[in-house]
Amino acid sequence: MTASLAITPPDHPLVGRVTPPGSKSITNRALLLAALAKGTSRLTGALKSKDTKLMAAALRQMGVTVEEPDDTSFTVTSAGFLAAPAAPLLLGNAGTAVRFLTAAVALVDGMVVVDGDEAMRKRPIGPLVTALNSLGIKASAPTGCPPVMVEGRGHFGSGRVEIDGGLSSQYVSALLMAAPFGEGPIDVALTGQDLDARGYVDLTVAAMTAFGAQVTQLDHTTWRVEPTRYAATDFVIEPDASAATYLWAAEALTGGSIDIGVPMDAFTQPDARAAAFIRMFPNMPAVIDGSQMQDAVPTLAVLAAFNATPVRFVGIANLRVKETDRIRAIATELNRVRPGLASEEGDELLVRSDPALANPSRKARSRIETYEDHRIAMSFALAGLRMGGIVILDPDCVGKTYPGYWDALRSLGVAIT
Template identity: 35%
Template sequence: MRHVNSWSAPQPEKPIRAVVRLPGSKSITNRALVLAALADGPSTLTGALRSRDTDLMIDALRALGVRITEAADITTLDVVPGPLHAATIDCGLAGTVMRFLPPVAGLASGEVHFDGDEQARSRPLGTILDGLRGLGADIEGDTLPFLVRGAGKLPGGEVTIDASGSSQFVSGLLLTAARFEQGVTVRHSGGSLPSMPHIEMTIDMLRMAGIEVDASEPNRWTVPPDPIRSVDWVIEPDLSNATPFLAAAAVTGGTVSVPLWPRSTTQPGDFIREILTRMGAHAEFDGDALTVTGPERLSGLDIDLRDVGELTPTVAALAALAESPSRLRGIAHLRGHETDRLAALTAEINALGGDATETDDGLAITPVPLRGGVWHSYADHRMATAGAILGLRVPGIEVENVETTAKTLPGFVGLWDDMIAGRTAGDVA
């Protein structure tokens, strides 16, 4: 029986053979938007992702006084910086908005109010807000909703934070640091730092914008005061959004190609190549595309996903369909994402008859035959796509609120249907 607000995850009749073209990276798009908004002149973004998270960033920057206009192709954006002023910002569920924009708001003249979806009000923000207070910002509140009283400038200096909950705390401070009067030095002290590739992405993009970042000492980053150079950014395809489609090849014994896959990138999603290879699939470059071919049998694996935690829902779905147990480690920080992803994955896999157990820092999954049922998304886009992967092999899976995939990938259902049908899927705005 179909449940209200659910999508019947389709099953292919034969191994999938498809080409899937994907839109731009959310992580790169939102970093480029912030840097363009603070630059010394106009910038153009080509191939920008248009999704709920990126549109929330665009709307927020517009509210602060940045002029952002679309070309005929809405993935091309012209960004003209302007004086930053008072605003009200809707963060939705976008971690990049709620963590990258408070430092920008500190440079505005006037009060900037932040709020977001109900689920976002439990997301940890004290680290970034306390860090900003240490750099001279006037902030009221520690979670959404909160208020930044902008004074038009911030002194900056040195601050020590515990960023073990999210690498976005470091990136949020670094992206704006060159506009602080003294620049900024960020020190991380505390638990293990997750998602280092995202920090490396931030540093790489700052350097492309003419900002020197001293990262010579572990867990310490220094950005001097300097103008941020305007850059015409060309956005790579979103490799994390590609992972469910490549996983589809792995679980059906089929072949899926994703064009324009970069040979060198700071995107954590590129690690899916190693994950799938270790599980028995074959991944190779074919011209400008990455092509994955699935194995006859999918093997479990023991893997540390600390730096690529966003891939966990995809890997957990693969592990539940493998033929041997898996241990996913280093991902305790996922308890503070859109939802508690470890608890959510455990609950949903077990509700289908699976065998998943939370550990101190991850998940242990023993494959057993699964049955159909409702797969809850928890308003989490990556939970929804994990349900779609399971539905390729398990009949009768209903993914609740699959529309939440619009957070980073509008048109997901159409892309998925095209992939299963063997049609070339993509060019989604």
């Protein structure tokens, strides 16, 4: 374990080529869909990180063969169903794995416990449990957070299920991915108009379709899923857009040119929307709506610290229920960089911006707490590209989604000790 890393601001623009890891969001969707498909599926371009390894381990517990022929591939062989595990599924703080498997284990014949670490046990899952109960699936989470107990019955019922997706689009995706195992068509409907990141539901539907599902969007808030089950397939996973935002921001902060192998406009993941705002730096707009690119907000907020004018982030209430309360964490750590630099205003974040911070000789002496949150660590490392004294505590937490992050910065000429 590395206690801390100190970043020395480079005296040159960052220039070079860095290949981001595969998308965590797509990798964990593809792993689950391959596990539910009869036959052998080959997933290439995949992310190998703590979160995806936890998902793969849970699938192995349920009788699925998951092989790893190289650093960016999984080969998944399944009988087309999940077997009851002998022990609880322990998924750390992997939100996608916990939410997706909470619905998927309803397809098991027997009782399954889905659990996580202490941080995961503070993240809400009540709306998904309520939705499962409405389908006749016995599920309970006494605290409203994991652990969740699900009594699987080998299928997913039929009819209509309503879900409040306001806290997390992952609830909606979880229901959609299990729905092809219905006894008849299943309509998945939002109870309100709000969905924290609709683009991630689009990713889910696209992946489901690739594995043979039939999904029809009946209206803005309702999807119909036919009882087709899944077919094994070979599936290519695109690079992670959230990871790409750090490299785009590093390029913008240093006036560099970093080739990540994929044009900004070629990504299908919602966080790629951040590219438009990064292009505007140092003249980012006064207000940025982060509702549809939530994992990119920490990147944009640190970039905003060096912007010419203040930036207010709105539509980000759900950042409070991520790996940590990211609104509070970002504000607290920006204020370590310079007192008064940021403030929480309700569920909004105001970054007051100070271009004078961009001074390598300035010694901030800021030891950045990362709250076991990979995105806090990676985004605040960007501040160290423009000012001295930035030290990242618990840097190993980046292993959740981007184990090679520090090596990527070093490859561009950043001195990290």
